[in-house]
Amino acid sequence: MNPILRCVDVIKQIRTDTRYFTKVSGIGDISRMMNQQNIKQSDMPFCGVWIPNVTATENQNMPGYLALETTTFQCVVVLNMESDDTGYQSASDAYDLARTDLRKCLMGWDPTPDRSNGYPMQFESGSIVGSLDSSNSRAVYSFDFTLTYTITEEDGYQEGSTDLIEIDTTMPNNGSTTIFPNIINPTK
Secondary structure, eight states, X not given: XXXXXXXXXXXXXXXXXXXXXXXXXEOSOHHHHHHHSOOOGGGOSEEEEEEEEEEEOOOOSTTSOEEEEEEEEEEEEEEEOTTOSSSHIIIIIIHHHHHHHHHHHHTTOOSOHHHHTTOOOEEEEEEEOTTSOOOSSEEEEEEEEXXXXXXXXXXXXXXXXXXXXXXEOOOOSSSOOOOOXXXXXXXX
């Protein structure tokens, strides 16, 4: 069975198909991105992708395991509004361009049809990110896309399998803004 879609796969998909975004990368969360990630004007329009939520249904196959897991991939968009005195471009044109481009990149995309039961990625919602300080030079929006997978006992612990022995959570010191940890598995 194919693995479940990772955040990095969504980032690659957007990078491959976008006709709008200048930079696409992973983020830890929205407030951390705005406070710590250096998004320059030249990076905009910028799209940061993260997974804020995963839900699952109850097990439907006792004594085995069968459930549906829904993963939300949130695309946080930062737009340059330096030349927009009225806010119209931010509220209308730029929002529509970003939403349309993300839908064309992700909506209907089904990278693992054997796990998604024929239900491709769906567009759920989009809104302005109101929890951040407003700025005359930037507008920040979030767009949520979901993908639902079947998870079975094959996805759980397997007796006799090699256990994970280490997760290295140190940040790379090479100027990279990647926040993903290195996971070490003795079988690889």
